[in-house]
Amino acid sequence: MFWDSLFRQDCLCCPNSGIKKFTTTARRNIEKQQCEVIVGAQCGNAVLRGAHVYVPGIVSASKFMKAGDVISVYSDIKGKCKKGAKEFDGTKVFLGNGVSELSRKDIFNGIPDLKGIGIRMTEPIYLSPSFDNVLPSYLFLQNLPSAVVAHVLNPQPGEKILDLCAAPGGKTTHIAALMQDQGEVIALDKILNKVEKLKQNASLLGLHSIRAFCFDATKAVKLDMIDGTEGTPPFLPESFDRILLDAPCSGMGQRPNMACTWTLKEVTSYQPLQRKLLNVAVQLLKPGGVLVYSTCTVTLAENEEQVAWALKTFPCLQLQPQEPQIGGEGMVGAGLSPEQLKQLQRFDPSVVPLQDMDTDCLGDAKREDMIWLANKDCIGFFIAKFLKCKSTEEKVSRK
Known part of the structure; x- marks a missing residue:
């Protein structure tokens, strides 16, 4: 396990060596x-991540395609491709070869709302392992920065999150x-x-502290006392020990x-x-509580500018x-300030000098080299952590 001193025993980090295969041998040999x-x-993005091709993602198939064909x-x-087309000469990117589970007729004229695997990938150009249904009661697949966020929030047993x-x-x-x-985790999504998928994931993992609600988070503050709504959104001000705002963003x-x-x-x-x-x-x-703000985008406006705005707008935040x-x-x-910038965390994959790297040696890499690699070969991500140092005495501006 890499970074065991950082992630204790809750994360298993799996570096992907697909880059080497993609840039050297695999593309030419298929x-x-x-x-x-x-x-x-x-759908193409998902295939590059290791997924098979599911029927809803298929736009076009050759005229005589049958189940069992190598395609x-x-x-x-x-x-630009029209749904159900028999051929397509527009701009397209080769993803690899697979075996069809269904015929063209099954896909476009068969069972309505068919959602299963349509093409089982056997020779993808990018060798990214799929973790679909791998120990689903124990593992939840995330990108590295997403796993870092929960540690930055640092929730404690018994707290209300x-x-x-x-x-x-x-x-x-x-x-x-x-x-x-141990404690209570309130989860909102509109x-x-x-929300139903979130509940399924919590149940699958055997977690009982999570309570999920379909609710617009912009309206989550209760403006007056209402009988019979305790424990459900909206909530009274200063109700939570820690809050994660993994905000909607441009992605x-x-x-x-x-x-x-x-x-x-x-x-x-x-x-x-x-x-x-x-x-x-x-x-x-709550006063003394922690707020973590994160996005999966790289724009200044959605990241550092939001931090600067928050510090100016809410004097109670540090x-x-x-x-x-x-x-x-x-x-x-x-x-x-330079000191403030050092307190932020930005994952930036814009420079990824990995094409000539011998990824077979990653297992023997030094800890600091793996940390550097994680920053350079992951999704773009941003994290800021705030402490609320005092109560919000006046009504917060709604700018």
């Missing part, structure tokens, strides 16, 4: 087939596990099917990503929402150092 399947960009899988990264934007529950369940399932740090679909309007829409949620979090946090500190320091440009 023979492309005449029979083709085209999948959407999101080549491509990703339509521009979204709020996860404001919780689904699908990876960080929520990790928090409950770190608390030894999309019902995501520009997610990898792999073969298609950029963001508009400027969409990207700029997140900052006001994040500030509303920070406002709520500060009101709900920026805190983080443990463990694996990512790099914050980005300049938001008016934060």
